[in-house]
Amino acid sequence: MKIMPETPQRSSDLFKRELKVINVGLELFFNELTRQSVKSVQVDWIPPRTLEKDLDEILDKLL
Amino acid sequence: MPAVRNVLVKNTYKDSIQLMRISENARKQTGVIDAAVVMGTPTNKELLDNVGLLTEEGRGSSSEDILIALKIESESEAVEKVNAIKSELERPSPREKQESYFSNIESALRTMPDANFAIVSVPGPYVRAVTSELLERGIDTQIFSDHVDVEDEIYLKRLASSKGLLVLGPGAGTSLVAGKAIAFSNVVNRGRIGIVAAAGTGMQELSVLISRAGFGISEGLGVGGRDVKSGVGGLMTLASIRALEEDEDTEAVCFVSKPPSGDVLSKIIGYIREETKKQYVLAFFGPETDSIIRATPPHPRICFAHSLHAAAIRSIEQLGSTQRNITSNNLPLAGMGKSELEALAFSIYSKLTPDQRWVRGLFAGGTLMSEAMQILTRLLGTVVYSNAPFDKEGKLEDSYVSKGNTLIDFGEEEFTSGRPHPMIDPTIRKIRLAHELRDPEVACILLDVILGYASHGDPAGAIVEVLQKQPGKPVPILAHVCGTNGDPQNASKQEKKLRDSGVVVLPSNASTAFLAGLIASRGRIDAQIKASAYADFLCLQ
Numbered sequence: 168m169k170i171m172p173e174t175p176q177r178s179s180d181l182f183k184r185e186l187k188v189i190n191v192g193l194e195l196f197f198n199e200l201t202r203q204s205v206k207s208v209q210v211d212w213i214p215p216r217t218l219e220k221d222l223d224e225i226l227d228k229l230l
Numbered sequence: 231m232p233a234v235r236n237v238l239v240k241n242t243y244k245d246s247i248q249l250m251r252i253s254e255n256a257r258k259q260t261g262v263i264d265a266a267v268v269m270g271t272p273t274n275k276e277l278l279d280n281v282g283l284l285t286e287e288g289r290g291s292s293s294e295d296i297l298i299a300l301k302i303e304s305e306s307e308a309v310e311k312v313n314a315i316k317s318e319l320e321r322p323s324p325r326e327k328q329e330s331y332f333s334n335i336e337s338a339l340r341t342m343p344d345a346n347f348a349i350v351s352v353p354g355p356y357v358r359a360v361t362s363e364l365l366e367r368g369i370d371t372q373i374f375s376d377h378v379d380v381e382d383e384i385y386l387k388r389l390a391s392s393k394g395l396l397v398l399g400p401g402a403g404t405s406l407v408a409g410k411a412i413a414f415s416n417v418v419n420r421g422r423i424g425i426v427a428a429a430g431t432g433m434q435e436l437s438v439l440i441s442r443a444g445f446g447i448s449e450g451l452g453v454g455g456r457d458v459k460s461g462v463g464g465l466m467t468l469a470s471i472r473a474l475e476e477d478e479d480t481e482a483v484c485f486v487s488k489p490p491s492g493d494v495l496s497k498i499i500g501y502i503r504e505e506t507k508k509q510y511v512l513a514f515f516g517p518e519t520d521s522i523i524r525a526t527p528p529h530p531r532i533c534f535a536h537s538l539h540a541a542a543i544r545s546i547e548q549l550g551s552t553q554r555n556i557t558s559n560n561l562p563l564a565g566m567g568k569s570e571l572e573a574l575a576f577s578i579y580s581k582l583t584p585d586q587r588w589v590r591g592l593f594a595g596g597t598l599m600s601e602a603m604q605i606l607t608r609l610l611g612t613v614v615y616s617n618a619p620f621d622k623e624g625k626l627e628d629s630y631v632s633k634g635n636t637l638i639d640f641g642e643e644e645f646t647s648g649r650p651h652p653m654i655d656p657t658i659r660k661i662r663l664a665h666e667l668r669d670p671e672v673a674c675i676l677l678d679v680i681l682g683y684a685s686h687g688d689p690a691g692a693i694v695e696v697l698q699k700q701p702g703k704p705v706p707i708l709a710h711v712c713g714t715n716g717d718p719q720n721a722s723k724q725e726k727k728l729r730d731s732g733v734v735v736l737p738s739n740a741s742t743a744f745l746a747g748l749i750a751s752r753g754r755i756d757a758q759i760k761a762s763a764y765a766d767f768l769c770l771q
């Protein structure tokens with residue numbers, strides 16, 4: 168019985184392609200990729216706002 | 231009259247690197263004696279308290295608040311100084327290419343629809359949602375974040391497996407993918423040795439030693455320390471091994487890790503034996519290592535290594551004869567055998583007082599600390615204490631207070647909650663170094679100096695700064711620079727800076743720890759134990 172599932176492994180394609188990176192979080196990593204001329208985009212992530220419960224329920228009904 | 235002021239900016243988030251830069255600018259203001267701008271986490275509040283920067287206002291902060299802590303020459307200037315810091319907090323960072331910055335993943339992927347790799351470094355509780363979105367878009371992802379719930383990790387890795395994708399991490403600081411350094415990684419040669427690591431600085435040390443020996447790395451995949459435990463079941467370890475097995479540019483694979491759980495180890499060994507064809511080197515760091523090696527039936531394609539130093543040498547040896555060009559000049563510790571090491575140890579310990587008995591290791595790299603612990607435990611035959619020990623007996627009661635032989639991992643979560651990693655910000659380690667230097671019972675201090683992308687610009691300089699302020703008889707400092715001349719910091723320059731300040735610099739973490747063991751024991755180690763340690767850890771017969 169095989170230990171690994173039969174799902175095709177796509178990630179070995181990764182090694183041969185030009186790396187194109189989306190960085191979510193610390194801008195430091197995006198800057199270091201840019202220094203290496205890696206095509207990258209930076210997502211300035213911030214925590215989602217948590218609303219008070221009753222406001223959240225009202226929004227759910229409206230949307 | 232100097233005053234300490236704390237001001238909170240409630241429910242506001244900035245990442246730890248941005249806050250570190252704002253803190254540095256705040257300290258440069260005229261009239262500011264000391265300053266820190268941090269998230270109000272328990273770790274940060276404790277640090278501020280220890281340096282006299284915390285007030286009652288600050289104590290009331292939560293982890294979601296930004297805490298501005300100032301010590302100023304005059305209370306009357308407090309408002310002006312605080313407002314300057316608040317302006318900087320509100321100001322957007324200067325950016326050259328505005329078109330590369332986005333507020334959410336969706337808009338970023340509209341601009342780069344063919345993104346094939348992601349790095350995630352958001353607070354732990356949010357990792358599942360962020361990473362799921364990326365995996366659903368077919369993007370292999372490295373998670374740098376810590377504090378990720380194990381159920382979230384299992385969910386993400388199963389999701390990735392179902393799509394044939396990789397999730398590297400959580401807590402994965404290091405990868406080498408398609409010839410590029412991802413997060414904390416070094417500039418190393420490209421070559422034919424692949425690395426899978428549940429051990430970030432393990433990957434760094436291994437890749438650096440192999441590169442400095444003249445060989446190179448095909449790909450290096452960091453799977454996160456928890457991947458090899460029963461809960462996660464080695465999902466990404468196996469997927470990474472498979473990816474390297476299928477990679478035509480990889481000839482030998484080295485797997486570096488904490489010791490896997492028994493069931494996971496069986497799966498890994500079974501997979502390598504039954505479904506691979508390449509050569510494998512396995513290096514584990516933990517108390518179970520020796521029993522794992524003894525219990526695993528030998529196999530012609532599997533070789534165990536007891537240290538990263540040995541793993542580098544064994545990995546190079548696995549390369550086919552057409553690739554092999556090994557000369558003794560290339561390998562770690564070239565030109566330095568047993569007698570040279572023992573002579574060096576003698577030249578150091580012959581100058582110590584009888585009270586100087588203990589080794590103190592202050593590490594930015596967790597795996598490097600584990601490796602040192604493995605070596606010192608074998609050589610000294612006593613408990614080595616730590617904040618991250620191999621077993622309960624070695625656990626320090628207070629991570630800020632050393633006991634006997636002590637090794638500290640400053641990358642552990644207790645030191646990094648709401649703070650930059652010690653590879654980026656050496657502050658906490660510097661404070662501890664100054665403290666250990668004043669302890670009359672310390673025989674030597676061990677340090678790892680980690681270079682590469684994302685790391686501090688001058689880690690050797692940060693250490694030298696502390697050494698220059700120490701009065702009195704110097705304590706021997708032993709250090710290893712984990713880096714190459716291609717790194718932004720340049721390994722040779724960092725090594726010279728350390729040597730010029732009297733630091734003893736060795737070419738690998740293992741040899742540095744070994745030297746510390748020879749010093750602390752005054753060379754009085756049972757001959758058989760010493761011989762096997764030389765062979766196992768340094769490949770010296």
